[in-house]
Amino acid sequence: MMTKRSIAALVAAGALTLSACGSGSGAGSSESSGEPVIDGTLSYAINEDPGNLFRHVNSSATLSYVYPWAYESPVYFDQNGEAQGWLAEDWEETPTSLQFTIREGAMCSDGTEMTAETVANNYRWILDPDNGSTFVGLVVPADAQVEHDEAARTVTLTTENPNSFLLPQLGIHPIYCQGALDDPDSVASTTNGTGLYQMTEAVPGDHYTLERRDDYAWAPEGGPDGSTEGVPKNVQIRIIENPSTRANLLLSGELNMAAVQGPDEDRVAASVDPLIESRLVTGGFAYSQAEGQPTADEDVRVALTKALDLDSLMQVQTAGKGERAQRLAVLDPQICQYDAATPNLPATDVADAEAMLDEAGWVQGSDGIRAKDGEELVLEFAWNTRWPENSAAAELMAEQWAAIGVGVNHHGTDANAFLERVTTEGASSELDVIWLASNYSVPNVLASFVSGPTPPQGNNYAGVSNPDFDEIVAESSSLTGAEACGSWEQAESAMYAAADYVPFAMRPDITYGQGLDAMITPNGTMFTGLILVED
CATH class of the missing domain: 3.40.190.10 (Periplasmic binding protein-like II)
Structure with a gap:
């Protein structure tokens, strides 16, 4: 995504x-x-x-x-992670506001000039619920108010809730010309930008x-x-x-x-030679916390994670070219750099995994499958084939779970079918494990996949809920940019310790020139x- x-x-x-x-x-x-x-x-x-x-x-x-x-955006980030002006020649940022001063002279391919009003209208278009934009909350905060001053060439966004990363979140999104906003179908298969x-x-x-x-x-x-x-x-x-x-x-x-x-x-x-080198989280999954799902129990999630050899899964998923995933956001420009995942995810311990499931009431039967109150512990596992190695990683996960008496029904599809399946209303009540390996440069955008509302109102596919995570994230929102990174590390640590989300693999993503x-x-x-x- x-x-x-x-x-x-x-x-x-x-x-x-x-x-x-x-x-x-x-x-x-x-x-x-x-x-x-x-x-x-x-x-x-x-x-x-x-x-x-x-x-x-x-x-x-x-x-x-x-x-x-x-297309151009208000700013871009250089190789040092520093914002540089593009359509914007200046900007001011606080935790609840971001103001761009738009440069003069940028012309659209249809011959019109890019104005402050058009830049503002891009954000307004995304916020308009009638347009069904996928970037409400991801790029433009849902509570944002947008104003512009054509004489001063300024665009101002203000939010009720503080946000640590307004500049990278909003500033690097592409800006379309007014004709495209007026008729989105006109740019479905062509372009109209600066x-x-x-x-x-x-x-x-x-x-x-x-x-x-x-x-x-x-x-x-x-x-x-x-x-x-x-x-x-x-x-x-x-x-x-x-x-x-x-x-x-x-x-x-x-x-x-x-x-x-x-x-x-x-x-x-x-x-x-490599032309562009970056890193992507390519292997990870979230456990459903929908009411009635076995994985809504933290002890079950931790036990299932302890049954997995995450290092081996990483090797398989990256074809031996990657390393363990460290945090939510690894894509350049990396505003925050820390390793919250590997020291906090439950470590492999098959014996402890079996003991935890026994204590939680999931007891192995004569057929080798664990059950509780007549319900077998068979995980409905949805994953996608975007990376060629995903299939092998999913099969290895199933083998390792089978070793402790947990069954798996695979729902492996291509990326488009997978996305349609997991964004269907109520999907988290039908699926137990959902592949999740999304990438962005700041963690608050990715947090929408592990907190907040479920589809269709939000992007929290698995219905993840961790009060500690939410509380620390809320506290961090009063800080701006890199100042917030320490709080995000704490928040993610709490999420990984509870095995809400298990990112296990990241790999180099190289475009060769x-x-x-x-x-x-x-x-x-x-x-x-x-x-x-x-x-």
Whole structure:
């Protein structure tokens, strides 16, 4: 459900230059290794179709690979995690307010100017319940009030409840032009933004083509504009589901950039430099706490977790390339950095797991399955196949639970079907264990998946409720930014100790670039360029 912020940041400040000669120099290089190719085409592969291109109604992670080429946000965060101006030239933040001053001169691809009113209308559109936006509470707090002053070019959001991370939460969301807000269907398969590119062709399931806007002249300081040498004339985003095919095309030079996971990644990594490196939580699950579910009992949740070897699950889920998940938010820019999960999740202890289930009344019968009051302890487990290794991890979990007399019924589906299933009203009363591995850069956004209302009113799929977590989070809201991180660490620690949510795996998420260049500008921002190498 969450976006790839590192891609957005790179496109935000990215001179994506193509070069006629030389080899890739790797992230962090300070000078070009070849002459720029004028009006070249950048070819980029993603693994699935992004769906509706209107971000305000589509929280698909895949869309994050597409929209940043055509849309800008008020701010972006550089490689040091510091906010930099984009559509906003200035901002002021408190725990209950955020004000942007919008720069002049940013033009929409339909020829209209981006105004403070249009920026404000983006947030108003999300808040309007008639629009059914998926970003109420995730990006725009549900209690937010939005005002604008066109003469002063300011947009002001105020909230009743304090919020520690208003700037990263609101500031990096893409801003659409007024025509898109007036007619959302008009940008379902095309674009209307202020970005360097605009979409010229959309063939869902196959490819999307964007063309450089030669009149683009409002880049952040040091960034490229429409006349910068080496900025590609066109960007073609291809849908290539098979990772082996992506690897082959990348190695042959037919692709400039692509993410490759699984067995093919090693051969790509041996020949192609990383372009973007970040970490994602890719393995985790929440136990249902709906009334009447066996996992509503904390002792049962802790026992089930003690029956699992989380280190082995991590190895399987990441194909040996990852590490244990540490906290809710690991996506760049990382405002908070701490390890609350590994020291607080129940440690593997099969004997203790069996004893706890016995004491809770779940006794193993002659058929080997535990039961209580005539009900067998058989977990309804919903998981998705977004990562190729999820299936193997789910099967290993079932094997480890079977060893202590707990059965499992699998509900494994593709990502879209999974999301539809777990967001159905009452799903937590029918499912016991729900796969949960969402990513964002700040923890308060992800907290909506482990606290608060259940679907359709909220995103708390499993109906998780932990009063200690909620109390500490409420206290932390009076702090701003990194000042709140210590409280969030305490809150998450309480949640993991109660085995409400069990994140167990995170892995590197690498997009490889076939010939890349990185330039460091005087203000410290990294501008990344791609080099198209001629044989």
